[in-house]
Amino acid sequence: MVSSQSSNITLDGEPVSFSAGETLYEIAKRQETIIPTLCYDPRLEAFGSCRLCMVEVDGIRNPVASCTTKASDGMVVRTTSPAIEKHRKVLLEMVASENPDIAVDPLRGYASQELGTLVDDYRADTGRFKGRQSGQSFQDDDNPFILRDYDRCISCYRCVRVCAEQEGDYAINIRNRGFNTQITTEFSGTLKDSSCTFCGQCVQTCPTGALADKKAMRAENDPGEIKKTRSVCPYCGVGCSVDLLSKDDRLVGVQPAMDGPANQGALCIKGQFAFDFVQHNDRLGSPLIRNEAGELEKTSWEIALDRAADGFREAMKTHGRQSIYGVASGRTPSEADYMMQKFIRAGFGTNQIDNCSRA
Amino acid sequence: MSNPLVDMQKPDVIFCIGTNMTECHPVAATGIKKALRRGAKMIVADPRRIALADLADLYLPIRVGSDVALLLAMAHVILREKLYDATFIDERTSGANAFLEHVKDFTPEWAASITEVPAADIEKAAILYAQADKGAIFYTLGITEHICGVDNVQSLCNLALMTGNLGREGTGINPMRGQNNIQGAGDAGAVPSNYPGFQPVTDPAAQSKFEALYGRKIDLEKGITKVTALDQCGKSIRAMLIDGENTLVSDPDRDHCEHALRSLDHLVVIDIFLTETAALADVVLPATAWGETDGVCTNTERRVQRLRAAVTPHGDARPDWWIIAEIGKRLGLSGFEFDSAKSVFNELCELSPIYAGLDWDRIDKGEYQWPVPDKEHPGTPILHQEEFKNGRGLFKVINYRDPAETISDDYPIWLTTGRRLQAYHTRTQTGRAQGIDYLLAEESLEIHPTDAAERNLKDGDWCHLSSPRGSVRVKVKLTDRSPKGTVFTSFGFNNVPINVLTGSGYDPITETAELKVCPVRIDPA
Ligand code: SF4
Numbered sequence: 001m002v003s004s005q006s007s008n009i010t011l012d013g014e015p016v017s018f019s020a021g022e023t024l025y026e027i028a029k030r031q032e033t034i035i036p037t038l039c040y041d042p043r044l045e046a047f048g049s050c051r052l053c054m055v056e057v058d059g060i061r062n063p064v065a066s067c068t069t070k071a072s073d074g075m076v077v078r079t080t081s082p083a084i085e086k087h088r089k090v091l092l093e094m095v096a097s098e099n100p101d102i103a104v105d106p107l108r109g110y111a112s113q114e115l116g117t118l119v120d121d122y123r124a125d126t127g128r129f130k131g132r133q134s135g136q137s138f139q140d141d142d143n144p145f146i147l148r149d150y151d152r153c154i155s156c157y158r159c160v161r162v163c164a165e166q167e168g169d170y171a172i173n174i175r176n177r178g179f180n181t182q183i184t185t186e187f188s189g190t191l192k193d194s195s196c197t198f199c200g201q202c203v204q205t206c207p208t209g210a211l212a213d214k215k216a217m218r219a220e221n222d223p224g225e226i227k228k229t230r231s232v233c234p235y236c237g238v239g240c241s242v243d244l245l246s247k248d249d250r251l252v253g254v255q256p257a258m259d260g261p262a263n264q265g266a267l268c269i270k271g272q273f274a275f276d277f278v279q280h281n282d283r284l285g286s287p288l289i290r291n292e293a294g295e296l297e298k299t300s301w302e303i304a305l306d307r308a309a310d311g312f313r314e315a316m317k318t319h320g321r322q323s324i325y326g327v328a329s330g331r332t333p334s335e336a337d338y339m340m341q342k343f344i345r346a347g348f349g350t351n352q353i354d355n356c357s358r359a
Numbered sequence: 360m361s362n363p364l365v366d367m368q369k370p371d372v373i374f375c376i377g378t379n380m381t382e383c384h385p386v387a388a389t390g391i392k393k394a395l396r397r398g399a400k401m402i403v404a405d406p407r408r409i410a411l412a413d414l415a416d417l418y419l420p421i422r423v424g425s426d427v428a429l430l431l432a433m434a435h436v437i438l439r440e441k442l443y444d445a446t447f448i449d450e451r452t453s454g455a456n457a458f459l460e461h462v463k464d465f466t467p468e469w470a471a472s473i474t475e476v477p478a479a480d481i482e483k484a485a486i487l488y489a490q491a492d493k494g495a496i497f498y499t500l501g502i503t504e505h506i507c508g509v510d511n512v513q514s515l516c517n518l519a520l521m522t523g524n525l526g527r528e529g530t531g532i533n534p535m536r537g538q539n540n541i542q543g544a545g546d547a548g549a550v551p552s553n554y555p556g557f558q559p560v561t562d563p564a565a566q567s568k569f570e571a572l573y574g575r576k577i578d579l580e581k582g583i584t585k586v587t588a589l590d591q592c593g594k595s596i597r598a599m600l601i602d603g604e605n606t607l608v609s610d611p612d613r614d615h616c617e618h619a620l621r622s623l624d625h626l627v628v629i630d631i632f633l634t635e636t637a638a639l640a641d642v643v644l645p646a647t648a649w650g651e652t653d654g655v656c657t658n659t660e661r662r663v664q665r666l667r668a669a670v671t672p673h674g675d676a677r678p679d680w681w682i683i684a685e686i687g688k689r690l691g692l693s694g695f696e697f698d699s700a701k702s703v704f705n706e707l708c709e710l711s712p713i714y715a716g717l718d719w720d721r722i723d724k725g726e727y728q729w730p731v732p733d734k735e736h737p738g739t740p741i742l743h744q745e746e747f748k749n750g751r752g753l754f755k756v757i758n759y760r761d762p763a764e765t766i767s768d769d770y771p772i773w774l775t776t777g778r779r780l781q782a783y784h785t786r787t788q789t790g791r792a793q794g795i796d797y798l799l800a801e802e803s804l805e806i807h808p809t810d811a812a813e814r815n816l817k818d819g820d821w822c823h824l825s826s827p828r829g830s831v832r833v834k835v836k837l838t839d840r841s842p843k844g845t846v847f848t849s850f851g852f853n854n855v856p857i858n859v860l861t862g863s864g865y866d867p868i869t870e871t872a873e874l875k876v877c878p879v880r881i882d883p884a
Pocket residue numbers: 159162163167169170171172191195196197198199200201202203
């Protein structure tokens with residue numbers, strides 16, 4: 001910090017410096033002090049509705065929400081105390097009682113385990129306030145991508161806020177308040193009839209699995225652990241980072257990488273939902289060569305590669321090295337493109353190579 | 360892109376031309392939406408009232424193929440109103456005098472007669488862009504897929520140069536690339552004019568370097584482009600190796616293309632599906648797909664990132680690099696003994712000055728944007744910060760030309776083509792993803808209600824769409840997103856092979872096909 005009078009707070013007894021505008025939650029996070037949250041998503045403007053993140057500040061009578069409270073010089077902050085922990089537990093019990101059950105399959109979405117994990121951590125009694133429930137599932141939405149299981153909605157509005165602030169689509173909104181709260185589209189209809197682009201961002205920020213990835217859920221009962229592999233989306237040139245979800249060697253879903261350098265957790269419909277071409281039945285499984293009858297037939301790699309090489313050797317012999325042309329792709333990895341140009345340049349000494357960027 | 364994607368949230372004025380960003384690059388478009396919420400202003404120039412136009416402060420519905428006229432007149436206004444950045448022009452550019460003299464002739468009134476945009480709106484756009492502290496330009500294929508694609512891009516450069524909107528945060532000229540590794544394909548040297556890392560094949564120093572590395576003589580002449588190669592099939596070109604491209608559906612003038620590939624003596628196609636193109640081959644070699652392959656790709660902001668395999672390859676599929684290397688070895692070539700994608704990528708880094716500071720392990724987290732000239736270099740998020748690659752930014756004198764074909768009594772309607780949000784390219788991939796059909800089951804021709812009424816066409820009716828090269832059957836969809844006199848469709852569906860119609864001309868420099876403009880006739884089917 002450059003400012004002469006340095007700004008400090010005391011966090012759980014330790015002096016910590018901060019920069020102007022930082023919230024108590026952000027400072028604690030930086031210090032690796034864990035404060036539980038539910039309505040918070042670091043990419044969104046803090047909302048302060050769930051009250052789970054509350055902390056005690058000397059001189060302020062009631063606890064404050066750390067996600068919305070900005071630090072000021074000299075604040076003395078306690079992130080935990082018996083009173084606070086008790087309060088958090090009660091809050092969780094109230095929230096959890098609204099839901100049919102808490103455990104949901106992690107395939108539902110990136111953040112879907114948040115509520116369940118907190119309920120476990122706090123050993124919250126989920127039956128304590130039974131009988132009061134907000135949100136009604138929208139079973140009539142037959143879209144193949146997003147399950148709208150609002151029975152599990154806890155009204156944190158993360159979906160509504162991510163749609164507005166991150167995606168910029170304003171497809172969904174909040175109707176009514178309190179226990180009648182319902183997340184809905186403009187005309188209370190299906191997502192297809194709204195301005196929704198099926199980017200899936202609401203699914204991935206939902207902390208309870210109320211919004212869930214229907215495509216991934218197809219594999220809910222498949223055997224095997226979920227494995228996550230960091231990669232990059234295969235479609236456009238933005239290059240969004242993704243985690244591929246696989247189970248027992250089957251690709252079952254995609255989740256955005258929240259720390260993806262090009263996308264910070266965003267995806268579009270293609271990156272999010274159009275992955276199942278990979279293990280599709282139409283995939284080519286073995287080399288093919290054209291037979292006497294003029295049809296393509298299956299063969300071994302040895303035979304196919306020999307035949308491929310023979311044809312190029314033949315063309316070079318009869319028509320010269322300029323007669324061979326290579327077309328590389330903008331969709332294969334760079335190693336394929338590099339090899340293609342090396343094949344043409346080292347193989348024939350020409351520059352007869354191009355890629356498909358022109359089309 | 361000259362600037363990074365995070366910069367998209369930072370301009371004061373955004374000028375989008377020829378980019379349907381909300382559909383083609385939706386995640387990039389979210390950056391623009393954030394800038395707008397922050398109070399940035401946006402100008403959108405596009406023949407169609409695309410979704411982006413709804414968000415614009417100023418929408419310029421230009422006639423297809425008239426971009427150069429618009430940009431000349433904007434430069435004219437910036438000069439007339441003395442809104443140019445004299446210091447930037449003095450210190451960082453050359454050729455300004457000739458350019459500024461040239462644009463004096465091109466008034467907004469002149470441009471209005473060509474672009475069909477009111478002169479007053481052209482003035483407003485010019486003033487808005489030139490007065491921005493940070494003005495950023497974004498474009499895609501709507502600018503490049505024309506006979507004057509290079510002129511279009513150069514005209515945008517002229518605007519950025521004269522207003523000093525380059526080399527700073529939140530500015531720049533930013534083409535959005537359409538395929539996840541189209542940048543990487545160029546970086547790796549899969550082009551007729553450059554070795555890896557954009558080292559020109561016509562540079563004798565580069566030639567000797569690669570001759571030594573590859574152990575043989577290599578021509579000093581550029582190769583021919585793919586477009587010319589297709590023209591030459593069965594003549595000077597006799598054998599082709601095509602990797603991962605469905606040429607037949609994506610390229611213009613499909614009949615010509617099919618005829619070309621059929622007249623080859625030898626066609627080898629590497630792909631993950633038996634595409635329309637692969638079906639013509641003598642040998643088809645199955646490649647591993649995304650999700651099954653380790654590799655590297657470079658995005659539109661020059662960020663070099665790792666792709667990782669999550670599952671075992673399908674059947675007997677093998678990585679593309681392995682397949683090509685095996686063919687090379689069978690031709691008795693040396694230097695094709697690679698044991699992994701890593702070893703191939705590291706060789707590419709050693710040979711390319713822009714990747715010199717990179718290797719497989721260093722790009723693990725994807726934090727580098729090239730050029731990265733050495734191992735200490737942090738990467739280059741913003742290009743042209745201190746100076747341009749070749750010293751000074753060059754103004755070019757550009758003149759407007761009509762498209763290769765213009766509308767006539769026989770073909771009175773402009774057809775323009777593009778992509779849709781839910782489908783990608785020739786749909787070999789999205790077409791096989793479950794659920795996509797729910798949103799996009801079939802192709803349609805977007806037509807203005809008046810144009811439809813004049814032909815007795817109702818929403819959902821079939822029509823014949825014809826150009827001098829052929830005819831296709833397609834359902835019409837009435838919408839006022841299409842202006843009167845212009846229709847739109849995508850090239851994604853094989854049962855509506857729109858590229859049977861296109862292909863009237865090519866840019867003389869890049870030979871990019873004029874896919875965006877094609878005069879057509881519409882008759883009820
Ligand atoms: S999928 Fe995307 S656009 Fe649709 S409601 Fe969710 S966040 Fe909004």
